[in-house]
Amino acid sequence: MPNDSPTPAAESAFALRSALKQNQAQMAQDKLFEKFGQQLFVSGWSTELLQWLLDEICLQFGAQHGLISQQHGGALKILAQRGKSFPVGARIPMLGALGQWLKEPVRFEVHAQYVPSLWTLPTTVEANIHCYQLPIACQQRAVGLLALITGNPLSQNSLQILYSLCGMLGFALYGQAQASSVIDDxxxxxxxxxxxxxxxxxxxxxxxxxxxxxxxxxxxxxxxxxxxxxxxxxxxxxxxxxxxxxxxxxxxxxx
CATH class of the missing domain: 1.10.10.10 (Winged helix-like DNA-binding domain superfamily/Winged helix DNA-binding domain)
Incomplete structure (x- = not known):
């Protein structure tokens, strides 16, 4: 009777390919962090830069839907979006979980709860989606929210990259708000x-x-x-x- 189990050589080759794939993904994510920092340093904050960042995040982290929002007068104003989120410029009241997550001092954590008010998805949401909401803050002061919906769970390393990006976003958006005095909430x-x-x-x-x-x-x-x-x-x-x-x-x- 033939043995269909993989040979040690096949298992080794599979493990090597998986390791290479993970290494390539890690390098791409590190490069994203580096490039975003460079662009902030050279050109400063812009809506175009935020849209580019969100598009890259969605592509590299396998997110079908995503948004970057900024707190504005008790609401979250959409600055960049991809997939089934509300359009840029839309305002989402900070009610329920959103208000709790951005209550100051903001805690440095990821929230996995699905929040219908953030998305234009159908009422019935598939059970296999994974939701990630990361507060954008500066000195524990609420600045906004990064939200993603993916088909597969994100690794702890991927979440650490997103945390770092949210930290940079917090300083950028907070500084922009202070300079322009657009936000007075x-x-x-x-x-x-x-x-x-x-x-x-x-x-x-x-x-x-x-x-x-x-x-x-x-x-x-x-x-x-x-x-x-x-x-x-x-x-x-x-x-x-x-x-x-x-x-x-x-x-x-x-x-």
């Missing part, structure tokens, strides 16, 4: 994550009962949150709070 830091959720929904004009149903809390608790929002932001009434929320990028169709 310091008042949002006065609000708790739950208060931010209520604040983001105020432009809808919904009643306390509807807001409560949306957030899974009682109308009385919603009322308390709104009173605290008005006090913390030095606003006179709910209408002023709704206007400020619109200025921050939250839309009237938040419900």
């Amino acid at each position: 310091s008042y949002m830091q006065k609000l708790t994550p739950r208060e931010r959720e209520v604040f983001a929904l105020l432009p809808s004009g919904a009643s306390n009962a509807l807001l409560a149903a949306k957030l899974g809390i009682s109308p009385g608790t919603v009322k308390i949150h709104i009173e605290r929002i008005l006090s913390k932001l030095d606003l006179n009434d709910r209408t002023q709070a709704a206007v400020k929320a619109v200025e921050a990028g939250f839309k009237s169709d938040g419900l």
Whole structure:
């Protein structure tokens, strides 16, 4: 009876090919980090550079979908995208898990939870996808988020490369924001994550009962949150709070 098991020589050749393939991937990823750093040094931050970086990340790490976003007024503004994410310029409210992940001081960790608000994928998501969300921060201050969806899990080494890239992105985007004064969301830091959720929904004009149903809390608790929002932001009434929320990028169709 023939023996179909691989010979030692075949196993050795397979192991060698696998090692070479892993080595080539590692060199490519290291080169990506080096080239991105050089471009930042020579030319500085630009949306074109971010799109190039995201495209390279998706290609090298096998991500079908990806985005780079920047925190802006309590929302994440898409700066670069690939696959089934929202278009560049779209704003995603920092609600639920997003608000928790970017709560300051930001923790240096990767989050594997699937967040539907980041993507335009169908409601039913295949079970074999792998989600990675890495905070972009500078000195533990939230700057944005890098999010990827891959078909295969990423190695610890690949995640370390992404961590390093997020660190460079944090310094670049934070410096750009400070220089241009485009982003001024310091008042949002006065609000708790739950208060931010209520604040983001105020432009809808919904009643306390509807807001409560949306957030899974009682109308009385919603009322308390709104009173605290008005006090913390030095606003006179709910209408002023709704206007400020619109200025921050939250839309009237938040419900």
